[in-house]
Amino acid sequence: MSSNSAASRKVLTKDEARALIDRDRRSFIKKVIGGVFAGSLLMVLEAGSGELPPAQLPGVRGREYGFADHRFAFVVDINRCIGCGSCCVADKREYNVPDHAYRTWIERYLIAEDGEVFVDSPDGGLHGFKPRTDIDKPIRDGFFVPKLCNMCKDAPCVQVCPVGATFKTPDGFVLIDYERCVGCAYCVQACPYAVRYIHPVLHTADKCTWCYHRVRRGLLPACVNACPTKARKFGDLNDPDSEISKILRSPEIITVLKKEMGTAPNLYYLGARQEVM
Amino acid sequence: MTELIGYVFPNEHHVHWSFMIVLYPYITGLIAGAFIMSSLYHVFNVKALRPVSKFSLVFAFAFWTCCTLPLLNHLGHPERALNMLITPSPTSAMAGFGYIYGSYGILLIMELLLVYRKTLVELYQRSSGALKKVYWLLTLGVPHVTPESEEADKKAIKFLAAIGIPWACFLHGYVGFIFGGVKAVHWWFTPLMPVVFLLSACVSGIAGIILLYILIMKYRGEEPDAACLKSCVKYLWGFFILDLTMELLDVGIHAYLRVEHWHIVEGLLNGPLHTSFWIMQLGVFSLIPFLLLAWMSLADVKPRLLQLSAAVVSVMILIQVILMRWNVVIGGQLISKSGRGYSAFHLEFLGKEGLLAGMIIMALPLVILYFLSKILPLWHSSSEAEA
Numbered sequence: 208m209s210s211n212s213a214a215s216r217k218v219l220t221k222d223e224a225r226a227l228i229d230r231d232r233r234s235f236i237k238k239v240i241g242g243v244f245a246g247s248l249l250m251v252l253e254a255g256s257g258e259l260p261p262a263q264l265p266g267v268r269g270r271e272y273g274f275a276d277h278r279f280a281f282v283v284d285i286n287r288c289i290g291c292g293s294c295c296v297a298d299k300r301e302y303n304v305p306d307h308a309y310r311t312w313i314e315r316y317l318i319a320e321d322g323e324v325f326v327d328s329p330d331g332g333l334h335g336f337k338p339r340t341d342i343d344k345p346i347r348d349g350f351f352v353p354k355l356c357n358m359c360k361d362a363p364c365v366q367v368c369p370v371g372a373t374f375k376t377p378d379g380f381v382l383i384d385y386e387r388c389v390g391c392a393y394c395v396q397a398c399p400y401a402v403r404y405i406h407p408v409l410h411t412a413d414k415c416t417w418c419y420h421r422v423r424r425g426l427l428p429a430c431v432n433a434c435p436t437k438a439r440k441f442g443d444l445n446d447p448d449s450e451i452s453k454i455l456r457s458p459e460i461i462t463v464l465k466k467e468m469g470t471a472p473n474l475y476y477l478g479a480r481q482e483v484m
Numbered sequence: 485m486t487e488l489i490g491y492v493f494p495n496e497h498h499v500h501w502s503f504m505i506v507l508y509p510y511i512t513g514l515i516a517g518a519f520i521m522s523s524l525y526h527v528f529n530v531k532a533l534r535p536v537s538k539f540s541l542v543f544a545f546a547f548w549t550c551c552t553l554p555l556l557n558h559l560g561h562p563e564r565a566l567n568m569l570i571t572p573s574p575t576s577a578m579a580g581f582g583y584i585y586g587s588y589g590i591l592l593i594m595e596l597l598l599v600y601r602k603t604l605v606e607l608y609q610r611s612s613g614a615l616k617k618v619y620w621l622l623t624l625g626v627p628h629v630t631p632e633s634e635e636a637d638k639k640a641i642k643f644l645a646a647i648g649i650p651w652a653c654f655l656h657g658y659v660g661f662i663f664g665g666v667k668a669v670h671w672w673f674t675p676l677m678p679v680v681f682l683l684s685a686c687v688s689g690i691a692g693i694i695l696l697y698i699l700i701m702k703y704r705g706e707e708p709d710a711a712c713l714k715s716c717v718k719y720l721w722g723f724f725i726l727d728l729t730m731e732l733l734d735v736g737i738h739a740y741l742r743v744e745h746w747h748i749v750e751g752l753l754n755g756p757l758h759t760s761f762w763i764m765q766l767g768v769f770s771l772i773p774f775l776l777l778a779w780m781s782l783a784d785v786k787p788r789l790l791q792l793s794a795a796v797v798s799v800m801i802l803i804q805v806i807l808m809r810w811n812v813v814i815g816g817q818l819i820s821k822s823g824r825g826y827s828a829f830h831l832e833f834l835g836k837e838g839l840l841a842g843m844i845i846m847a848l849p850l851v852i853l854y855f856l857s858k859i860l861p862l863w864h865s866s867s868e869a870e871a
Binding site: 312 | 491496498555559562564565571573581662817822823824
């Protein structure tokens with residue numbers, strides 16, 4: 208081993224050493240110039256422009272979007288929700304939702320031994336939940352229920368909008384045209400789930416969109432991405448391999464909110480107790 | 485009505501349809517009621533109502549001009565209001581308002597011009613200057629009448645008034661439908677809502693006419709026509725019986741059925757609305773006028789006393805109707821869609837949709853009525869033949 212290292216060690220002459228240093232210097236200067244040039248380009252071209260995060264919804268990117276090809280649905284698994292509020296934070300950041308207005312919120316249900324139901328949603332669950340100290344009864348059950356737009360198939364908000372500003376897309380979304388909305392709030396009255404509000408700055412109706420802008424780019428809604436327990440699930444019912452399809456075809460008990468309203472929601476609940484309204 | 489009760493969904497802490505939406509059905513009610521009052525004379529030939537037949541029309545028109553003000557003040561984007569006419573959504577009950585309101589206005593204007601036609605021609609001949617031009621315009625450039633044209637006008641008046649009655653009913657029944665058609669609000673969701681709105685409209689319109697008739701006559705130093713006043717009071721009593729019956733039936737049926745949503749409504753009526761509904765609307769401002777109206781209609785009340793009591797009853801009924809509008813519009817929104825609580829409403833005084841704005845909007849038709857009276861004589865002259 209020592210003989211090998213001695214063999215590889217070659218004694219350089221003075222000229223050879225100078226030539227080697229000159230070559231490295233040129234190489235160094237080339238690299239500096241290249242780096243400066245590349246850095247300048249980055250100042251002109253926005254870093255990462257045009258690049259999207261990896262696709263989360265199959266069959267959306269890389270082809271012309273076919274409205275009739277998709278049938279999106281949302282499932283909330285109540286048994287998984289821990290009421291951390293991450294979904295609400297993600298939603299507020301995604302849309303800069305004004306204070307005291309809620310595109311999505313979380314409710315805490317506490318059911319006492321005698322059947323009395325206590326529900327609260329401080330700040331819509333945005334900051335999580337502190338233990339309730341105002342109940343002096345033994346509690347037999349407690350759970351969290353995230354709420355958001357039900358994207359009804361027979362949406363009362365769409366029916367009552369006098370100017371057609373609230374409309375339904377063939378792929379299962381109920382959206383608002385903010386340029387057309389007159390701000391009459393009839394839709395706010397008509398929504399049985401109270402997911403709508405009048406935006407204090409835009410002076411139009413506003414509500415959860417299931418992040419339509421993200422979905423059209425093959426991304427999951429912001430709240431679904433943020434949920435640490437996978438309590439919020441989103442997908443295409445036309446894709447038989449999607450988790451949503453599998454859940455809705457499974458023998459699990461699936462419910463919708465206020466079925467008696469005849470709105471036929473596209474938002475489904477897994478594990479919702481009878482107390483949930 | 486000051487604090488939240490129970491659990492209210494986070495977006496329900498603010499009541500979106502405020503005092504302006506209380507005033508909107510109140511004003512349309514006054515219009516419809518006054519028009520029906522006028523039609524009782526023009527179509528059904530109730531001669532006793534002749535003294536107020538013209539006034540009722542002008543009264544209806546004055547309020548018609550201001551009917552959209554509370555709505556425009558309420559809209560988040562009033563500059564887009566015409567979208568409802570230009571690109572209406574056929575599935576929306578609200579989208580029909582512009583057309584119903586507009587067509588009713590055209591009918592009202594045509595009726596007014598025909599009823600006043602002979603008067604306008606006379607005024608044109610008597611006046612000079614700018615006023616003469618105004619009258620020329622109001623006679624539609626034909627400032628003369630013949631016995632044949634008068635006969636034709638009478639037929640047209642009768643025809644328009646005959647169409648006007650169902651149209652006025654439709655206008656206000658439709659306003660009730662806007663509320664009754666909202667299934668998400670249990671306090672509104674009843675097929676009786678349009679009927680209750682319509683009957684209360686008739687009641688408020690008649691009460692408004694009685695009150696202003698007495699006040700204006702007193703101001704002019706004249707005596708209101710005793711027979712006319714008595715007839716008005718009888719009609720008011722009749723419509724009030726129907727109105728009150730429907731209001732009580734609406735609550736009574738739901739209370740008796742005791743389906744799930746009744747328990748939520750019951751909590752509203754016995755909670756946040758206890759004072760404004762049971763004590764004020766159905767108690768003080770229904771029971772007392774009801775008894776007074778029965779007494780005035782059935783007993784031989786002396787003219788002076790009739791005038792005083794009719795004025796008092798009219799004021800009370802006008803309050804009763806606005807209480808009913810309040811309890812429906814605001815009350816319905818106090819019920820949380822969570823089914824577990826009640827929201828709160830605070831009426832501002834100076835806010836955009838506050839009490840002051842409401843008072844100004846309610847005063848405007850009276851100002852317009854005053855100016856209209858300078859052009860259109862509100863009362864029949866003693867020499868005028870029956871139209």
